[in-house]
Every structure is written in structure tokens, then in C-alpha cells.
Amino acid sequence: MDTRRQVEEWLQHSRRIVEDVLPGLLDERDELMRRALNAEDEVTRLTERAATLRDELARSKSEHEALLRRHTEIAESMGHAMAQLTQVFEPMKRMLGEAPPSS
Amino acid sequence: MRAFCAWCVAEGKPGDLGEREPLADPSETHGICWRHRLDSLAAVLKEGLPDAEPSIGFLIVVARTRQDLFEEVSEQWLSVPHVRVVLDRRHGERRAHRADVHGDRRRADRRTAPVVFDDGRHQPVMVLPIKRAAVAVEEPVGAGRGEAPVAETAPPRERFREWIVASRAITQGTVPSMLAERDRWSARAAEAESQLSQARGDLEDLALTLAGLHGRNDRLTRQQTEAAQALAAALRHMKRAMDLTNLAQGE
Numbered sequence: 001m002d003t004r005r006q007v008e009e010w011l012q013h014s015r016r017i018v019e020d021v022l023p024g025l026l027d028e029r030d031e032l033m034r035r036a037l038n039a040e041d042e043v044t045r046l047t048e049r050a051a052t053l054r055d056e057l058a059r060s061k062s063e064h065e066a067l068l069r070r071h072t073e074i075a076e077s078m079g080h081a082m083a084q085l086t087q088v089f090e091p092m093k094r095m096l097g098e099a100p101p102s103s
Numbered sequence: 104m105r106a107f108c109a110w111c112v113a114e115g116k117p118g119d120l121g122e123r124e125p126l127a128d129p130s131e132t133h134g135i136c137w138r139h140r141l142d143s144l145a146a147v148l149k150e151g152l153p154d155a156e157p158s159i160g161f162l163i164v165v166a167r168t169r170q171d172l173f174e175e176v177s178e179q180w181l182s183v184p185h186v187r188v189v190l191d192r193r194h195g196e197r198r199a200h201r202a203d204v205h206g207d208r209r210r211a212d213r214r215t216a217p218v219v220f221d222d223g224r225h226q227p228v229m230v231l232p233i234k235r236a237a238v239a240v241e242e243p244v245g246a247g248r249g250e251a252p253v254a255e256t257a258p259p260r261e262r263f264r265e266w267i268v269a270s271r272a273i274t275q276g277t278v279p280s281m282l283a284e285r286d287r288w289s290a291r292a293a294e295a296e297s298q299l300s301q302a303r304g305d306l307e308d309l310a311l312t313l314a315g316l317h318g319r320n321d322r323l324t325r326q327q328t329e330a331a332q333a334l335a336a337a338l339r340h341m342k343r344a345m346d347l348t349n350l351a352q353g354e
């Protein structure tokens with residue numbers, strides 16, 4: 001291969017590197033930078049959202065415990081009420097049993 | 104006023120830097136000779152440039168009349184990154200003026216550029232800080248646009264040497280650092296995207312747990328309301344029954 005052709009081929013090769021490869025590399029870097037920064041922003045946003053949800057979860061849990069305590073209290077009250085109701089109905093039952101035939 | 108290189112004097116050498124203004128003043132002043140200046144540049148580079156200043160480099164400019172020094176200094180600094188050795192294409196007054204301009208700028212920039220060299224007005228070699236563009240051509244700080252350090256009229260050998268050094272800086276410095284930067288961003292993107300998918304999963308789990316708890320709380324509240332209503336109804340019935348019982352007992 002003569003010198004001139006050798007230089008020309010090398011020049012073409014170098015031109016492809018300079019005109020395609022290097023700008024492509026820079027574009028690729030920009031795209032990766034954009035992706036990284038977007039993802040980092042989104043992670044920050046989701047982490048804040050998760051913190052809010054965790055607060056809400058803590059509130060809901062204590063609400064749940066309060067509801068369970070009230071549930072027990074209501075069950076006890078119902079028990080008392082039933083007992084009282086039985087006490088009330090007992091004399092009524094007796095009275096109805098002792099009642100003389102209506103005719 | 105006569106100037107001496109303080110470093111040479113400390114080493115017991117004459118270190119005469121010649122006359123300085125005011126010429127009538129017979130006293131002595133001190134400066135640094137170009138050889139010691141190059142020594143201190145080598146020391147600074149050995150320490151490593153601060154990470155915050157990756158774009159800073161140095162241009163060693165040799166007087167055109169000292170081709171011998173240019174050969175010597177080029178040889179010494181050929182493979183040192185961040186440093187280029189060039190022949191000054193300016194002559195006489197223009198060179199002195201240029202040296203002044205750079206001297207003033209460097210004094211003005213002393214706070215931001217800790218490595219400061221004298222203007223070298225009386226010396227055949229001077230060191231200039233330069234800013235290196237992101238990709239490519241190194242340009243002396245404040246130099247006019249398109250002013251290549253080596254004139255287009257320079258002999259081919261000199262232009263080739265200049266071009267080889269510049270190309271070496273690109274192929275061995277700029278391009279690898281571009282690739283490394285691309286790789287750093289790639290790793291950072293991958294890391295951030297994996298964190299993102301993790302965060303999305305966590306958020307989904309949290310939302311599910313929360314929805315389940317809300318449902319259980321709603322059911323409990325409803326049951327309790329119904330129980331309270333039933334209890335109230337039972338109490339009403341109880342009261343009526345008691346009234347009836349009392350009535351019957353009264354008869």
C-alpha cells in the first residue's frame with residue numbers, strides 16, 4: 001500500500017471516530033446522566049411518599065388497637081345487658097306461670 | 104535592582120536573574136529561575152492536581168530563540184499528563200506584553216489558582232496555567248480564539264511534534280476519561296434504577312398493608328355501631344318489659 005493511500009485510509013478512519021464515535025459517546029453519556037438523575041429524583045419522591053404511608057400506617061394501627069379495646073368493652077356491656085334482661089324476664093315468666101286460667 | 108533565584112541561592116548557586124526595575128536601586132530582590140519553577144511544577148504534579156480542577160493544565164513556553172532548550176524541556180515533559188511544551192511564536196515586545204498580561208491575570212487569580220508562576224520576562228522558559236476544554240484543544244487561559252500555540256507557518260517537524268503531543272493528550276487522557284465518565288454514569292443509572300424498583304415494591308407493599316388495615320378498621324367500626332344499636336334496642340325492650348311487669352303486679 002502506498003503512503004498516500006495509507007494516510008487517506010487512516011484519515012477516513014479518524015474522521016469516523018471524530019464524527020460518529022465521539023459524539024455518540026457523548027450522547028450516550030448524556031442519556032445515562034438523564035436516566036440516572038431522573039431515577040434518583042423518582043427514588044427521592046417515592047421515599048417521601050413511603051414515609052407518609054408509614055405514618056398513616058402507624059395511625060391506622062393505633063386506631064385498630066383502640067377499636068379492638070372498644071370491641072371488648074361492648075361485648076362486656078352486652079353480657080351485662082343480657083344478664084339484666086334475664087333478671088327482668090324471670091319474674092315475668094314466674095308471673096305468667098302462676099296466672100290463673102282466664103276462663 | 105538585581106534579582107536572584109531564592110532556590111539557587113539556597114543551593115549555593117549564583118542564581119542571577121538579571122536587572123529589574125527600578126534600575127537605579129542597587130538593592131537585591133528575589134524570584135525563581137525557570138529551572139526551579141519547572142522543579143516546583145513537577146512537585147505540584149507529583150502531589151496530584153486537586154480533583155476539583157481536572158480542567159487545569161500547564162503550558163511550558165520556550166523562547167523561539169532557544170531551540171536547544173525546547174528540545175531538552177520537551178524531552179523531559181513529553182509523557183507528563185496535564186503539561187505541554189511549546190515554542191513561543193511571539194517575538195520581542197509582543198512576547199513581553201503577553202507575559203505581562205499573563206502575569207497580571209495570574210496575580211488576579213491567585214486566590215482561585217494556588218499555583219502561581221512569575222511572568223518570566225527575563226527568562227527563556229515560562230510556565231502558564233491553561234484551561235483544557237472538555238474534549239479537545241488546549242488553549243492558554245485568556246488566549247484569543249483560534250490562536251494555536253504553534254503558528255501555521257512553523258516548520259512541519261515542529262507542527263507534527265505539537266500535533267502528536269496534542270493527539271496523545273486526547274487519545275490517552277480525554278478519550279479514556281470520557282469513557283470512564285460514561286461508565287460512571289452507567290453504573291449510577293443502574294444503581295438508581297435498581298433502588299427505584301425496590302422503592303416501588305416497598306411502596307406497593309405498604310399500600311396493600313394499609314388498605315387491609317383500613318378494611319379491618321371499617322368492619323370493626325360497623326360492627327360496633329350495629330352492636331350499640333342492638334344494645335339500645337335491647338334496653339328499650341327491657342324498659343317496656345319492666346313497665347308491663349310492674350303493671351301486671353299492680354293488678
Ligand SMILES: [Zn+2]
Nearest residue numbers: 108111136139
Ligand atoms: Zn534557581
